[in-house]
Amino acid sequence: MIANYGYKDGSGDFFITIDTDKCDGCGDCVSACPGGVFAVGEDPNDPLRDEPVAIVSDEQRKKIKYTCNPCKPDHDRHPLPCVQACKPSAISHSW
Amino acid sequence: MITAGIDIGAKTVKVVLVEDGGILAKSLVLAGIDTAATTQQAFDEALAAADLSKEKVERLVATGTGRKDCALTDREITEVGAAAKGAIHILKSCRTVIDVGAEEGRTVRCDENGKVIDFAFNEKCAAGAGTFAEGMARALQVPLEELGPLSLTSRRAVQMNAQCAVFAESEVVTLIHAKTPRQDIARAVLDAIASRIVSMVRKVGFAQDVVLIGGVARNPGFVEAMKRSLEMDVYVPEDPEHVGALGAALAAAE
Amino acid sequence: MSEKQEFWRWKEYRWHDESMDWKDADIISAGVDIGSVSSQAVIMADGKLYAFSNQRTGFDSPESANQAINWAMEGTGMTVKDLHYTVGTGYGRVNVPFADKALTEIACHARGGNFMYGPSVRTLLDMGGQDCKAIRCDERGKVEAFLMNDKCAAGTGRGMEVFADLLAIPIEEVGELSLSVEEEPEPVSSTCVVFAKSEASALLREGWPKNKVLAAYCSAMAHRVVTLLERIEVQKDFAITGGIAKNSGVVKRLEKELGLEALKTKYDSQIAGALGAALFGKALETKRRKN
Ligand code: SF4
Ligand code: SF4
Secondary structure, rough: EEEEEEEEEEEOEEEEEEEEEOOOOOOHHHHOOOOOOOOOOOOOOOOOOOEEEEEEEEEOOHHHHHHHHHHHOOOOOOOHHHHHHHOOOOOOOOO | OOEEEEEOOOOEEEEEEEEEEEEEEEEEEEEEOHHHHHHHHHHHOOOOOOOOHHHHHHEEEEEEOHHHHHHOOEEEOHHHHHHHHHHHHHOOOEEEEEEEEOOOOOEEEEEEOOOEEEEEOOOOOOOHHHHHHHHHHHHHHOOHHHHHHHHHOOOOOOOOOOOOHHHHHHHHHHHOOOOOOHHHHHHHHHHHHHHHHHHHHHHHOOOOOOEEEHHHHHHHHHHHHHHHHHOOOEEEOHHHHHHHHHHHHHHHHO | OOOOOOOOOOOOOOEEOOOEEEHHHHOEEEEEEEEEOOOEEEEEEOOOOEEEEEEEOHHHHHHHHHHHHHHOOOOOOOHHHHHHEEEEEEOOOHHOOOOEEEEOOOHHHHHHHHHHHOOOEEEEEEEEOHHHHHHHHOOOOOEEEEEOOOOOOOHHHHHHHHHHHOOOHHHHHHHHHHHOOOOOOOOOOOOHHHHHHHHEEEEEEEEOOHHHHHHHHHHHHHHHHHHHHHHHHHOOOHHHHHHHHHHHHHHHHHHHHOOOEEEEOOOHHHHHHHHHHHHHHHHHHHHHHHO
């Protein structure tokens, strides 16, 4: 499942996408992210899946543009910690 | 040489007349339906205040969101350039200008000559600028000018979850129903705007001194919220909403 | 039937199948969808739709949940004790006091949409009171891709209410009225509801009639939703649920821009989430009995 967490508002599109077929629930993103964006647990969008999966927590979903700002400076941008930490490459950002 | 800077914003039109770096007069008029008429009125009021005829003004420069449609001026500069020029004229040590208007929040980093190094915007979403506070004041049933002073009496930080000006209004109503003290809600509202502005500021980085301009800088509660969020002092000029127009007038003299 | 005369209020109502006797059923499952604006309760008897209610959400979520289920059961002789498995969904899903489990709207809408529109449905758009969801699912109603936007009021029922309110037009009439223009105006240029509202006020002052202003807003809304749908890759068949499915002004324009016609259903599309929750309720109860 392609899970898009985030939003579109007047200023643009801000989505973090998790491919739950790739995600193995290891939790590496949870420890890598300085903003506390991720959580790992039961998939609330797929009650019949048994394995844990990464999700974007409810408190973070509506403000990721602001939370992720420090990881996305205008200059000298490094690879995003979450994307880098995820071995199966399940995470991507829309902006 | 006498020059004029005209700042056409979303809610107001500001004019500053400058002679050799000194301010002669300022005016501020609420934007009406007809921007051209409002602009003319603001210009006339500034002329009257300085007791000048319009022929005495050698050059005019426009700035602000409506600068492209200004019939009075020969030239325009961006809000970013105007903010930097105006702020550094007021405070030589200024390196970061944060400009919060009704519909837009802006941050500008500049060098000691007022040259722009970097900038960023919060725009097109009412949650990122002053308009956010307007709706909330309405929901709280306090005049907008009283929102700031009210927030300063708060002793407790409460969290607002809504990140949208429309949804936040309902949240304020819910908080009132839950008997949350109004001053705490007022503070939560201003903290929410400040945190979004500061997140943008951190994206481009900032250096001291920080000058806070734009109409929202008149709100003492917002200034406190900015200080808390930036964890440093900020300088607010006497007429924070006129700094852009001042910058434009100074640019006209160059 | 309670009904209040406010411009942004739609009608609240309930229904149950009088030809059925729920006492004959083996599994009674219920789904309760506590949205931010409206709440629905659906009761199913062995996977068949038995009763539902649809009402405005109050300030207190648990209270709204109780009201919704009690209203659905009104006149049926059923009580909460007779429900074998109840699933809560919607933004207030953790506040359904009598629920056995809480599931997201995404899972429930896909499942409910599959029931209402049949297995051919692949793309579901749900425009609720405070959110907008786009879901792509397989023939069993399992989610393949989704997106939910509940941060921004643009593209939600709430945004439409702001406009209905501004123009003093009952929300049910917005759609038809917006279609009564002779020529489509340019869509409102601001996405943000707050800025779009100022834009609309300016247009009214310029002398635009209300239907033209509404047309400009409905088409802006349709366009916005289409750009959201693109992120999950629209596939046929396509269906629209939620409150705005009843707004022909948005639906017609949306269909035109997508080049796809939305499936019709005999069910009330607002109950899709609660319906899916009740279906999961049945599946989970079956699983529970097996163990
Ligand atoms: S960009 Fe940074 S803050 Fe955002 S999710 Fe990734 S690691 Fe977390
Ligand atoms: S409707 Fe709300 S979230 Fe959307 S752009 Fe406007 S203020 Fe921002």
